[in-house]
Amino acid sequence: YNITRGSEVWDESSGKASYRNRPEGSPFFHVQNYGVTHEGQLHFPPSSVGEDTAGDSVDVFPYHPDNDVFRYTYAQLLDRHRKADSLTGQFIEQLEADGLLDNTIIFYYGDHGGVLPRSKGYLYESGLHVPMIVYLPQKWSHLTPQKNGRTNAFVSFVDLAPTVLQIAGIDPPGQMDGSAFLGEDITREDWDRRDLTFGYADRFDEKYEMVRSVRKGNLKYIRSFQPFCPDALFNFYRYRMVAYQNWKELYLQGELNAEQAHFFQPKPVEMLFDLSKDPYEVKNLAAVEGYDQQLRDMRELLDMELRQWNDLSFYPESFFVSEIAPDAAGYGRGHAAEIHQLIDVANLALGTFENAEKDLFEALKDPSPWVKYWGFQVCSVFKEKAQKCIPEARKVLKQNADNLVHWRAAEFLCLVNDPGGMDALLNCLGSAASITEANMILNSFAALKDLGYDIPEESILTKIKPGWRSEKKTLVDHRLEYLVGE
Numbered sequence: 001y002n003i004t005r006g007s008e009v010w011d012e013s014s015g016k017a018s019y020r021n022r023p024e025g026s027p028f029f030h031v032q033n034y035g036v037t038h039e040g041q042l043h044f045p046p047s048s049v050g051e052d053t054a055g056d057s058v059d060v061f062p063y064h065p066d067n068d069v070f071r072y073t074y075a076q077l078l079d080r081h082r083k084a085d086s087l088t089g090q091f092i093e094q095l096e097a098d099g100l101l102d103n104t105i106i107f108y109y110g111d112h113g114g115v116l117p118r119s120k121g122y123l124y125e126s127g128l129h130v131p132m133i134v135y136l137p138q139k140w141s142h143l144t145p146q147k148n149g150r151t152n153a154f155v156s157f158v159d160l161a162p163t164v165l166q167i168a169g170i171d172p173p174g175q176m177d178g179s180a181f182l183g184e185d186i187t188r189e190d191w192d193r194r195d196l197t198f199g200y201a202d203r204f205d206e207k208y209e210m211v212r213s214v215r216k217g218n219l220k221y222i223r224s225f226q227p228f229c230p231d232a233l234f235n236f237y238r239y240r241m242v243a244y245q246n247w248k249e250l251y252l253q254g255e256l257n258a259e260q261a262h263f264f265q266p267k268p269v270e271m272l273f274d275l276s277k278d279p280y281e282v283k284n285l286a287a288v289e290g291y292d293q294q295l296r297d298m299r300e301l302l303d304m305e306l307r308q309w310n311d312l313s314f315y316p317e318s319f320f321v322s323e324i325a326p327d328a329a330g331y332g333r334g335h336a337a338e339i340h341q342l343i344d345v346a347n348l349a350l351g352t353f354e355n356a357e358k359d360l361f362e363a364l365k366d367p368s369p370w371v372k373y374w375g376f377q378v379c380s381v382f383k384e385k386a387q388k389c390i391p392e393a394r395k396v397l398k399q400n401a402d403n404l405v406h407w408r409a410a411e412f413l414c415l416v417n418d419p420g421g422m423d424a425l426l427n428c429l430g431s432a433a434s435i436t437e438a439n440m441i442l443n444s445f446a447a448l449k450d451l452g453y454d455i456p457e458e459s460i461l462t463k464i465k466p467g468w469r470s471e472k473k474t475l476v477d478h479r480l481e482y483l484v485g486e
Helices: 068-097 136-145 155-165 189-192 240-252 260-265 290-309 317-334 336-350 352-363 369-397 403-415 421-432 435-450 459-462 476-484
Strands: 105-111 132-136 197-201 211-216 219-224 270-274
Touching: 105 189, 197 290, 197 369, 211 290, 219 290, 219 459, 240 260, 270 290, 290 336, 317 435, 317 459, 336 369, 352 369, 403 421, 403 435, 421 435, 421 459, 435 476, 459 476
Parallel strands: none
Antiparallel strands: 105 132, 197 211, 211 219, 219 270
16 A cells, blocks of 8 residues: 555555445445544644643553643544544444445554554554454444453554455465455354464664564563664654653753653663553563563564564664665565574673673674674673774774674764764764665754764765755755754
């Protein structure tokens, strides 16, 4: 839907498209979207806080400050969900009035988790868990093993396409990642086995990161590949929300407890949560005695999945755009061995520096630019513990290496307060070959600023090429607005 023209997929694709426009009596596949609960609906001015709402009746999550700003924001979101419920009800009444309700299968779901801070775009359950209700009229009740009520079976978005194909009598193509959860042959035992799901987060607007997750039953594992980037890393669109602004102000003033402040601090490489006891994911069990086996099991589950995917995010996005995108699946298959090697290097961050040291130095001297790239990224994870790697980073910066390798080496030097780090990072920005590459490097400056490092604001502007900016505001413009006030 996102990569083809609407006319190639849909008979109609617009705000006025409707099943009512089809030839009378013909079957239909209709998608109805409502934007009343969209994140942008919470971009109200600070002066709105305090207006009459049901704010006193909301329960604030433990990772948020419990104050007027957040209570008002929660209440506004709940009010908008009531509007979404009403609109959905009106649509169902329309189907019924058209005599179609008893012959129409309805899937009701959100396209991401909630839109409060720390939800959409993050791999906590608040960002991944969406509402999912399926209505099957009596005529089609044989397509489900359960006639009503809730199920604990896990469903992912990749399961929707094969499910729709299967209930339409079409065998899903073998290359589809998902599996059908409805159909004549689906049993309760099939549902009982659905207890595993994976999540991923990469770039979100101008915020670049790489995070992966796996949930099995009530155990949840999150792996951060750039844990030195706080979750709160500045994003122009997100920080239009008063609640985001308020949360950060309270952090800078030192008025948050540990659970509330975690969002603004470097993350652990691994986090493990027991959702049955900790539904808000605030108690990391990864380093807690007694959870060693569960941690290893979840780590291995994710590792196997990344290798099976041939996860292409082990290459930087600018390289993906220029070299991989035309045939991404083919590139992954053709470079599986290299991707697995990059995963091996990235996994060095899971142990101690002492255990990783020998393999890490080999990675930093490897002829492959992407092995070096990940080697320096692991150095940044270890930060001061990787002091021995500083000479290698300085050496690479003097070599005719790929600019993205220089970037990761310079980023590492900045994180350990090496005197040449910022100048090296500036040179990488000036040498960026594309706006995507420039965005990635500006992301490092933003992370450093958020972590309290002094960044060379005026010098950053001198490295920006004219074509990277626009009156319509590019992602570079949003980064610069934060970094240098422009």
